Amino acid sequence: MTPLILSTLLFVSGDTPPAAAPKLVPATRVEEKEAMEAHKTARPRLPAPPEAEGRGVNNGRFRQYYLGHLGGGFGGTGTGTGGAGGNRTGAGRDPAMTLDNTFKVKLFWIASRANNCYYCLGHQEQKLAVAGVSDDEIAALDADWSRFTVAEKTAFAFTKKLTQTPHLVGTSDLDAMKKHYKPNEVLEIVVTVAGYNATNRWTDGLNIPAEASGQFRREDGKEGPDLSKFTTPTSAKFKDIVSLVAPLPEKCVKGSPPSWPARPALEDRAAVEAHWKAAKDRTAALPLAEEKAAAELWKGAGTAPQWVRLLAVFPRSGESRVSGMKNAAEKGLLPARVQAEIAWTAARVDRAWYALARAKARLRALGFTDDQIFALDGDAKDLPESERLAIAFARKLSMAPATVSDTDVEGLRKHFKDKEVAEIVHNVCNAAFLNRVTETARLPLD
Numbered sequence: 141m142t143p144l145i146l147s148t149l150l151f152v153s154g155d156t157p158p159a160a161a162p163k164l165v166p167a168t169r170v171e172e173k174e175a176m177e178a179h180k181t182a183r184p185r186l187p188a189p190p191e192a193e194g195r196g197v198n199n200g201r202f203r204q205y206y207l208g209h210l211g212g213g214f215g216g217t218g219t220g221t222g223g224a225g226g227n228r229t230g231a232g233r234d235p236a237m238t239l240d241n242t243f244k245v246k247l248f249w250i251a252s253r254a255n256n257c258y259y260c261l262g263h264q265e266q267k268l269a270v271a272g273v274s275d276d277e278i279a280a281l282d283a284d285w286s287r288f289t290v291a292e293k294t295a296f297a298f299t300k301k302l303t304q305t306p307h308l309v310g311t312s313d314l315d316a317m318k319k320h321y322k323p324n325e326v327l328e329i330v331v332t333v334a335g336y337n338a339t340n341r342w343t344d345g346l347n348i349p350a351e352a353s354g355q356f357r358r359e360d361g362k363e364g365p366d367l368s369k370f371t372t373p374t375s376a377k378f379k380d381i382v383s384l385v386a387p388l389p390e391k392c393v394k395g396s397p398p399s400w401p402a403r404p405a406l407e408d409r410a411a412v413e414a415h416w417k418a419a420k421d422r423t424a425a426l427p428l429a430e431e432k433a434a435a436e437l438w439k440g441a442g443t444a445p446q447w448v449r450l451l452a453v454f455p456r457s458g459e460s461r462v463s464g465m466k467n468a469a470e471k472g473l474l475p476a477r478v479q480a481e482i483a484w485t486a487a488r489v490d491r492a493w494y495a496l497a498r499a500k501a502r503l504r505a506l507g508f509t510d511d512q513i514f515a516l517d518g519d520a521k522d523l524p525e526s527e528r529l530a531i532a533f534a535r536k537l538s539m540a541p542a543t544v545s546d547t548d549v550e551g552l553r554k555h556f557k558d559k560e561v562a563e564i565v566h567n568v569c570n571a572a573f574l575n576r577v578t579e580t581a582r583l584p585l586d
Contacts, residue, residue: 163258164397165256172282179258185345207566256386257344259350260344282378283382299329301313327454334572337576353369387401412514419493427450427453433455447574474567489535490576493585534564537565538571
């Protein structure tokens with residue numbers, strides 16, 4: 141391993157104290173592989189579950205241990221492409237999802253690289269290798285899109301934009317996508333990429349370490365690539381090329397601190413209310429299911445909200461998402477007001493007007509006045525320190541997940557139990573999903 145990676149990538153394990161700085165972003169293919177390999181000994185930001193608690197991949201073990209009380213349907217923290225809205229095979233396959241699974245794994249790879257999520261990036265590397273995708277083609281996802289079709293390049297660019305700057309995604313982006321994909325396929329891409337962003341925030345937010353080997357993907361006994369390590373040879377063509385996807389500073393040539401696209405300052409209250417007024421009667425830009433299909437997923441009082449109609453287009457994956465969102469709200473240990481504050485904060489920075497209106501309704505139901513709600517955009521000085529920290533953390537994890545550090549989570553642990561900290565992360569994951577899906581679809585307000 142090169143001195144650069146050894147000295148600066150901040151992978152720690154055992155009793156190493158929490159790091160105040162976030163992980164560096166690998167610039168090249170070689171650095172990326174070394175970073176993924178080193179992540180096998182990463183220090184998780186919550187205690188690792190006991191070996192007896194849960195089986196399978198580390199992500200699943202952390203989910204089961206810290207979120208098992210939510211009763212399944214984890215929504216934004218699914219493990220592979222199936223849990224993030226993917227097109228699985230067999231009994232887990234959503235019959236309404238038609239896009240090629242390897243294509244969607246490539247989108248997951250791009251989202252994970254754009255979010256600097258080593259854990260998810262490693263999993264997608266392994267899946268692509270098993271699917272027969274060459275190392276050079278994986279490297280090209282990072283640094284050279286010229287070999288891909290126009291349709292693929294359009295989806296790749298859309299994935300990166302929806303990942304890093306969802307507030308800038310507009311109807312022109314959907315129009316560009318619709319030139320190459322049917323409306324239901326565009327919605328499938330939106331749902332899956334939003335799910336990938338949710339999963340990245342869970343695995344990287346908690347710095348879940350990678351598994352010691354990916355050979356578990358070869359349990360079928362078939363011959364295939366060696367998945368025991370990531371540090372395989374890189375061709376000369378891609379050895380030193382700097383990523384076009386990762387959140388890096390301009391003109392950097394080596395691993396660097398994350399450089400995230402800046403979000404604009406929050407609008408004032410009058411501007412927010414104007415956005416709500418415009419959104420009230422807008423027409424959805426992506427397909428919606430019939431109300432009857434949405435009601436079967438909603439299973440709650442009253443008419444199913446618009447976001448459920450959107451997810452009901454994909455009934456199997458939609459059912460998991462809807463139950464996950466409801467379980468988080470109804471069965472969580474985290475106080476309802478903290479959950480609602482997180483939803484508001486995340487929707488504000490993402491400019492997700494539909495989700496923001498729903499967050500406002502949640503806060504009003506908990507007794508917040510409109511003045512108190514909009515005060516959440518400032519220093520929230522009238523709130524307890526625990527809630528201020530949760531809001532600040534939600535803002536950071538929502539806007540720039542790669543900038544979260546060990547000490548950010550340690551700060552939460554001083555005020556919340558570990559399972560509550562996990563729920564804070566989980567609520568941000570759900571918001572990252574809901575914000576991207578509902579605002580990209582331009583849902584009218586309920």
